[in-house]
Amino acid sequence: MSLSEKHQWFAMRATYRRGMQIKSLLDEKGINNFxxxxxxxxxxNGRKKRELLPVISDLIFVHAAQxxxxxxxxxxxxxxxMIDIRNGQKIIVPDExxxxxxxxxxxxxxxxxxFNPDEVNLRKGTKVRIIGGDFEGYEGIFIKVKGARDRRVVISLQGIIAMAMATISPDLIEIIEEPKK
Known part of the structure; x- marks a missing residue:
């Protein structure tokens, strides 16, 4: 790796449901991943068990130099x-x-x-910033989502995955930009 080459977050697929196996290999090599x-x-065996499982079986983010x-x-x-179908480029997620x-x-x-990003219409939402609590400073889109009674702040990663946060008190949300009509 050259000194000028910076670490970036690459969105990747682990084919054949090997995400956790790849995560272990990357962890052993000291390569940051998520x-x-x-x-x-x-x-x-007839018993209910609470297990921590990947949200999307083949999705892994890797922070490394190219x-x-x-x-x-x-x-x-x-x-x-993962390749962006619009431009044919590798999908790189900004650090922040x-x-x-x-x-x-x-x-x-x-x-x-x-959610898969195509399941939520972020254009209908309001761009907001959280101004208090554990996630102060985070930005997302305030929108009604399927499976929730109230509107939620959604954080989306470049057409890969979207995530609706738990309910956040309206007094902790600041509007950045109204939806375009």
Whole structure:
């Protein structure tokens, strides 16, 4: 890796449901990575068990320099870049956006609702900033989402995944930009 090459968050797919296996390999190599997870009730041998499972089975974010990641990919062929279909480029998530996403998704809060971005129409929402509490300074779109009684702040990562946060008190939300009519 050259000194000028910076670490970036690459959105990647771990084919054949090998996300957790790839996460272990990356952890062993000291490469920062993140898989959005949530607790789910699973039935095993007739007993209910609460397990922490990936939200999307093949999604993994990897924070590395391009050259470092290429070396890893050479040894792990089932780790693949996600490509933006609009421009054919690898999907790279900005550091600040990823930091906010990890901070919220990493709480494993059962009130978080995850979506494919095409399931929510963010254009209908209001751009907001949270001005108090644990997530002060975070920005998202305030919108009504399927599966929730009230409007929620949604954080979206570039057409990969969207996440509706737990209900936030309206007095902790500041409007940045009204929806376009």
């Amino acid at each position: 898989i959005p997870m949530r607790y789910e009730i699973q039935l095993k 050259s470092e990641l290429q070396q890893v990919k050479y040894r792990i062929p089932y780790l693949q870049y 956006q990823m930091r906010q996403f990890i901070a919220v998704a990493g709480t494993y809060d059962e009130h978080l609702i995850f």
